[in-house]
Amino acid sequence: MSDIKKYVAQHKDRFINELLEILKIPSVSADPAYSQDVMDMAEATKKALEAAGCDFVELCDTPGYPIVYGEKIIDPNLPTVLVYGHYDVQPPDPMELWTSPPFEPVIKKTEIHPEGAIFARGACDDKGQFYMHVKAFEYMVQNNQLPCNVKFMIEGEEEVGSKSLGWFVERNQEKLKNDVILISDTGMISNQQPSITTGLRGLSYVEVEVTGPNRDLHSGLYGGAVANPINVLSKMIASLHDENNHITIPGFYDKVIELSVEERAEMAKAPFSLDHYKKALDIEDVYGETGYVTNERNSIRPTLDVNGIWSGYTGEGAKTVIASKAFAKISMRLVPDQNWEEITELFTKHFEAIAPAGVRVQVKPHHGGAAYVTPIDSIGYQAANKAYTESFGVKAIPVRSGGSIPIVALFEKELKSKSILMGFGLDSDAIHSPNEHYGVFNYLKGIETIPLFYKYYVELAK
Amino acid sequence: MSDIKKYVAQHKDRFINELLEILKIPSVSADPAYSQDVMDMAEATKKALEAAGCDFVELCDTPGYPIVYGEKIIDPNLPTVLVYGHYDVQPPDPMELWTSPPFEPVIKKTEIHPEGAIFARGACDDKGQFYMHVKAFEYMVQNNQLPCNVKFMIEGEEEVGSKSLGWFVERNQEKLKNDVILISDTGMISNQQPSITTGLRGLSYVEVEVTGPNRDLHSGLYGGAVANPINVLSKMIASLHDENNHITIPGFYDKVIELSVEERAEMAKAPFSLDHYKKALDIEDVYGETGYVTNERNSIRPTLDVNGIWSGYTGEGAKTVIASKAFAKISMRLVPDQNWEEITELFTKHFEAIAPAGVRVQVKPHHGGAAYVTPIDSIGYQAANKAYTESFGVKAIPVRSGGSIPIVALFEKELKSKSILMGFGLDSDAIHSPNEHYGVFNYLKGIETIPLFYKYYVELAK
Structure with missing residues (x-):
């Protein structure tokens, strides 16, 4: 010994x-x-x-x-x-x-x-x-x-x-x-x-706030007639990925270095069992960007995930309210050579641009890294x-x-x-x-x- | 006196x-x-x-x-x-x-x-x-x-x-x-x-739960590779309205009684100032179903509003987590002759149908009325x-x-x-x-x- x-x-x-x-x-x-x-x-x-x-x-x-x-x-x-x-x-x-x-x-x-x-x-x-x-x-x-x-x-x-x-x-x-x-x-x-x-991977972490009416409203009296911040936030979040799970923020992929076929083949040699992975997480299927396998999606590809969301009534039972504000914490994982400050700016610009009339949007950058x-x-x-x-x-x-x-x-x-x-x-x-x-x-x-x-x-x- | x-x-x-x-x-x-x-x-x-x-x-x-x-x-x-x-x-x-x-x-x-x-x-x-x-x-x-x-x-x-x-x-x-x-x-x-x-209006109020992985995950290690319940829930909610803000649930409008042109003209006589309405709520614009004005959208038309949403990290600062579950409270306002129990069923069936592989969905009806x-x-x-x-x-x-x-x-x-x-x-x-x-x-x-x-x-x- x-x-x-x-x-x-x-x-x-x-x-x-x-x-x-x-x-x-x-x-x-x-x-x-x-x-x-x-x-x-x-x-x-x-x-x-x-x-x-x-x-x-x-x-x-x-x-x-x-x-x-x-x-x-x-x-x-x-x-x-x-x-x-x-x-x-x-x-x-x-x-x-x-x-x-x-x-x-x-x-x-x-x-x-x-x-x-x-x-x-x-x-x-x-x-x-x-x-x-x-x-x-x-x-x-x-x-x-x-x-x-x-x-x-x-x-x-x-x-x-x-x-x-x-x-x-x-x-x-x-x-x-x-x-x-x-x-x-x-x-x-x-x-x-x-x-x-x-x-x-690098990181850009932001918090977003969507404000609709200036106060919480009765969803019966106002429902259907004003932008509901939760519905709008959901729609804005949904639109950040396309049908192939590519991120839709303009310029987001501009500086991403694509790995060569050889490099990807080398990566694929690492032991990995998709069945075991799914079983460990108790999921029926994995989910991610078209054209990449699981071990690529979580390492060499940039991503956008919502880490937290909250708004409206979240207690027991039912409350028929249209909330004035909805919030989410969103992080993007970045790969070489994406610059996190630039990505934060691209996100902010895009998120503000896609807000419909009837709501105001605020993006607060939290932190990031290359x-x-x-x-x-x-x-x-x-x-x-x-x-x-x-x-x-x-x-x-x-x-x-x-x-x-x-x-x-x-x-x-x-x-x-x-x-x-x-x-x-x-x-x-x-x-x-x-x-x-x-x-x-x-x-x-x-x-x-x-x-x-x-x-x-x-x-x-x- | x-x-x-x-x-x-x-x-x-x-x-x-x-x-x-x-x-x-x-x-x-x-x-x-x-x-x-x-x-x-x-x-x-x-x-x-x-x-x-x-x-x-x-x-x-x-x-x-x-x-x-x-x-x-x-x-x-x-x-x-x-x-x-x-x-x-x-x-x-x-x-x-x-x-x-x-x-x-x-x-x-x-x-x-x-x-x-x-x-x-x-x-x-x-x-x-x-x-x-x-x-x-x-x-x-x-x-x-x-x-x-x-x-x-x-x-x-x-x-x-x-x-x-x-x-x-x-x-x-x-x-x-x-x-x-x-x-x-x-x-x-x-x-x-x-x-x-x-x-x-009538009402159907439900609570939905989207479950992805069996535990909260690190968004760096898993981000991009598994369905994130918040992103998925946002996408599902977003898909419940089309680009004209019509509700997309199959059969949802089947029993809606359309008002006649005369009835709508009568309704339009009620005093209403859109400017005042927007000013009172501090919104730049109203938002709703194409083809109807504000006082129709909030009375003679059915709607779908999220009344509460919650998942993941919602405290101060940042946490890079992919939540295991995401929740929302959703209510639909109904008009004659929609049947609330039938609408609750249509919602449930549709919401389960649109869930992507990789998540499980549970819809819990709260209450309703005609x-x-x-x-x-x-x-x-x-x-x-x-x-x-x-x-x-x-x-x-x-x-x-x-x-x-x-x-x-x-x-x-x-x-x-x-x-x-x-x-x-x-x-x-x-x-x-x-x-x-x-x-x-x-x-x-x-x-x-x-x-x-x-x-x-x-x-x-x-």
Whole structure:
């Protein structure tokens, strides 16, 4: 057994308990009601980095929640790895669908996780995953295995668009200087088949408001005679896709880079069972853009999804009302080379243009980020691949993900370095959903694999 | 000054204060949280009928809220007027738009009501309006002016579809036997121009649920690859109207009675200013079915309006989620001779048929009722017209309303008598909306006018 395996076996219970403790803190960045909890979580992250062996840790003030920065510089001539993660979590609602309270973590066995999985909001995204790096770092420090310098940058606003992170990175380029950025905030194919995320989609997230009459109206007295904001909003949303599920916003696809036939053929080699996919989601069929298969639709193609809609009477029973206003939250996933700010503008212009007379429309941009691709011939990718191969006994597969980590593109622009996305989560972990969980196997395997990345990265960088 | 005018002048303050007291009871029938208040309001209604001079009053048990029944039979050979009203009210939300709390009534002056209006949920619909009948009855009893028998039937479930009323009426035909039914639960054109509602639209109210994946999903990892229930629901709702705003449900218009050119010309004579209408609602343009004008769209034509929609993340900030389920409350206003149960079936069948693969759809019928038309050559209509003419100094105009009082058709079927809709509300009273109010003028004028109806009805019936 290697040193790291021994160390993990020996400290396993403590590693799990430490994670359970931080999962109890409801650090929901989207909701101001939780602001003290987010601050408490920043403080807990700081303490964890100090305990793990950082020489210097601080909470860096930003216009929003603080960024936890820590470092251990052993030799300025050695490479520097910058670890990024986030200590904030998604809102837990709908609360009623959780089988155990989201901030009272418990370990339960599942079919995929016979050795147990930790159920809690943030278990996988991203507390469980960033904490693996803290524990892997602890191992390297305690056992004199740290082969290079390490910097940690753990933020508290990833789930609300990482606004302060951009502000911070722009102002601290020297402090954050590094050779490679290491992030565990994605998934892998399965516990038997590791994969490395080489592409991420960009994002444009907006909120729309449709206003009809200046007050709620009786649907009997006014129904049929005035524009009903809900009917109108539905119609406007419906019109954003054509019959082939192409997005109808003029100019939307102009900068989309189409993959070559060869690239698509390469993608198609990744193991995928449509039957299993449908069964896992309990759907009769998939649904999406004509001309692309499921694994293309959710990775190399841009999309438009409504993430929330609300208006009118939503309580028990019936109320015959025509609401004055209707609202929706809409996000678009983007691919290279779509520019998120340009897409937000195109959306806004189009949405305003299609509003019928009788309503007024307001589009409020929330946040966004660019898409990103990691070259698989980079030292970082190769080191990660060697680490997975040694740890899992099987080569990692490069995968383009449909998710967005907008700051990855920002890092490249501001810090001039590539991010390596070493995720250990699974699709079934239900991140952003009720009953989010993270396999105990995945957590411990992540801690074992990360020191191997450091080892191979420093070797390859020589 | 006539006797009734004197009586009203003398008891005005008491009449207003009595109404303010019952408006403080939040008798919201749609929400079980208010069930004790609804019961309290039934009790208060019983007491008011006793105090006004009924010989017999009782709370009649039903499968839902009780019906308050009261009567004064002075001579079995004289005609009997049955007064119908409802003591329940609409839910008050959205609460934040009320300028004063919905269940703390206050009198405030408005442009239309220089002598003041009572602001409270239920002020006009229907507490203020049914209570006029109680006070008019009090006057007739106190002053030996009651020319016939009176029965009161005040229910507590009008705002949730009057389910128990149907059950009650079917079982109590003898008890409820009458010559004419008198209802004040509608409006009139203005305080200078009284009108009598001669037509009502029917209603079919349903709730729909669209289920996609079996859990909320991350919109990055799944976006574009699965049917998003909100996008799908929007598309389905949008498809329910064509480009001319005709409803697309097959068979929907089959039984609609088209009005003749003459009838439409007669309707067009009612005073109406499109500019004023648009200004009052603060809309740039009206919106509706091609080929019909505003006053036709909201009275003689059937409609389909979404009354509520909800799904996904609706809190502050952004959440990148694909919801598992999306919901909407949808109501259709119907006209003669559409059958509401048939329309509910047609809707259900169509809505299920248009669901794309990848989602499941459930339609839950809430309630409904048939449309209704009162002949203007009936004794009841003529008596009402004479009463208004004497009270207001100007003849009442017959008007077809867009609203629904489903029980009016039920009364005709079960009790074989016509309902006379003597409403004293105004369109601007904001019923079903925040800041519902009822003019003090209208309330007192109603009390003055009602005894005249009794007088002329008994004269004409001889």
